Amino acid sequence: MAKNVKVYSTSTCPWCIRVKQFLKDNNIVFEDFDVGANPEKADEMVKVSGQMGVPVLDIEGEIIVGFDKDRIKQSLGL
Amino acid sequence: MKLYDLIIIGAGPAGITAAVYAARKKMDFLVLTGDIGGQAAWSGDIENYTGYQFISGPELAQKFEEHMRKYDVPVKEKEEVIEIRKLEKDILVKTLRGEYQSKTVIIASGKRSKELGVPGEKEFKNKGLTYCATCDGPLFAGKDVAIIGGGNSALDAALQLIKIARKVYIINNTLNLGGDLIMRQKVESAENTVIKNNSQVSAVLGDKLVEKIRVVSQGREEEISVQGIFVEVGLIPNSGFIKDVEKNSHGEIKINSYNETSIPGIFAAGDVTDVPQKQIIIAAGEGSKASLGAFNYLSRN
Numbered sequence: 001m002a003k004n005v006k007v008y009s010t011s012t013c014p015w016c017i018r019v020k021q022f023l024k025d026n027n028i029v030f031e032d033f034d035v036g037a038n039p040e041k042a043d044e045m046v047k048v049s050g051q052m053g054v055p056v057l058d059i060e061g062e063i064i065v066g067f068d069k070d071r072i073k074q075s076l077g078l
Numbered sequence: 079m080k081l082y083d084l085i086i087i088g089a090g091p092a093g094i095t096a097a098v099y100a101a102r103k104k105m106d107f108l109v110l111t112g113d114i115g116g117q118a119a120w121s122g123d124i125e126n127y128t129g130y131q132f133i134s135g136p137e138l139a140q141k142f143e144e145h146m147r148k149y150d151v152p153v154k155e156k157e158e159v160i161e162i163r164k165l166e167k168d169i170l171v172k173t174l175r176g177e178y179q180s181k182t183v184i185i186a187s188g189k190r191s192k193e194l195g196v197p198g199e200k201e202f203k204n205k206g207l208t209y210c211a212t213c214d215g216p217l218f219a220g221k222d223v224a225i226i227g228g229g230n231s232a233l234d235a236a237l238q239l240i241k242i243a244r245k246v247y248i249i250n251n252t253l254n255l256g257g258d259l260i261m262r263q264k265v266e267s268a269e270n271t272v273i274k275n276n277s278q279v280s281a282v283l284g285d286k287l288v289e290k291i292r293v294v295s296q297g298r299e300e301e302i303s304v305q306g307i308f309v310e311v312g313l314i315p316n317s318g319f320i321k322d323v324e325k326n327s328h329g330e331i332k333i334n335s336y337n338e339t340s341i342p343g344i345f346a347a348g349d350v351t352d353v354p355q356k357q358i359i360i361a362a363g364e365g366s367k368a369s370l371g372a373f374n375y376l377s378r379n
Contacts, residue, residue, distance in 0.1 A: 013213035014119040014136040036216020036242075052217055052287065053204035065204075069156075 003076060005030035006058040008045040012036075015067040016055040022069065026078055082108050082180040084372050085171050087159050088316075090116020091358045092348025093186035094142045095365030096372075101149035103373050108180075110157040110173060115139030116188045117313075117349065118358050120212050122234045127359050135212060138358070159187070162320040164341050181379070182372040185320065185331060185339070185346040186365055189313035189356075194226060198282030199309075206288025207307040211235035218243050218306040224291055225249070226279050227310035230257040233265050235308045240268040247302055248273045249293055282307060315350045326352045337368035343379075345371050 005023065007030050009016035023030050035042035035054065049056045049063050057064040059075045084100055086093050089111035100107045121135030130138065161172040162183060171178045191209040193199060199207060208214040211234070219242040225235050228250030239246050248265070253276055255262050265271060277295040282288060290301045315329045324332045324340035330352040337345045347368035348361035
């Protein structure tokens with residue numbers, strides 16, 4: 001079954017754009033939270049990742065900070 | 079080991095443009111880079127790249143990448159170059175992942191952000207302290223932030239944050255802000271901005287996240303409450319991996335008008351070089367010159 005994927009991002013960050021494109025290219029369905037526009041989600045991101053850099057991925061509870069292609073692939077079994 | 083015609087180090091505006099030219103000249107080449115887009119990808123609004131009256135840094139970087147990908151350019155990402163050395167005739171390029179040999183090399187490795195070197199900086203990196211206003215700026219909507227620096231990159235960060243943050247402190251260690259007049263005027267006329275010239279940050283303080291900075295102004299010390307710190311104190315060239323080439327006192331690689339370095343077969347382009355103006359359009363132009371230079375070198379040798 002497909003894993004539950006969340007992306008915390010801002011509208012301007014180049015790595016966020018790229019990480020989302022990567023997920024789309026691999027037909028991964030994900031929820032996208034714009035933490036610049038949504039302070040609640042920004043707080044949630046800081047809480048789960050312990051830091052404030054974007055993007056942050058939450059793949060079924062596994063937190064990945066940044067566009068770490070290798071870890072994302074491994075986590076999603078790509 | 080395979081011998082390439084050309085290896086391009088870096089994929090910012092200079093490296094990508096060099097790659098487009100190399101592809102069109104049908105050279106057998108490779109691009110080794112950490113990321114794609116370079117500093118251009120981190121820029122805010124760009125209004126001086128001819129052909130685009132207005133474009134954001136990430137969008138322009140995306141366009142550069144698309145242009146390069148159109149030619150099926152072989153790009154290896156996440157490659158950190160650790161050494162470049164001229165052998166008898168060819169050139170050895172060592173990365174953390176492997177070794178490559180080529181007849182020519184273009185160094186287009188750009189620059190990276192300089193650090194403040196104060197207590198708390200490392201601990202609070204990505205915990206309120208960032209070197210990329212474009213990426214992390216939106217997280218600080220409605221908050222108080224400090225920008226450290228007084229040049230164009232600091233003004234660029236300030237212009238992004240003035241629109242969204244509650245209060246923007248600019249901590250600048252010179253007597254007046256530098257940078258372009260048009261940007262400076264916009265920053266100076268913003269109502270939510272406090273400019274502290276002749277001031278230095280001496281520490282970053284907080285618990286789990288940034289809470290304060292300590293600032294020294296003419297011998298007087300104060301603490302300012304901020305949730306975000308944007309470090310924009312300038313850049314240093316990524317030229318440490320090549321030892322034998324001539325560099326200037328800033329560590330920039332010296333080149334002539336053909337983009338040749340002091341080592342035959344090794345060319346350089348963009349912000350890593352001693353070309354005085356650092357602009358996206360100049361880096362791109364220099365990349366094309368370097369590629370043509372390498373092509374001519376190959377046909378001569």
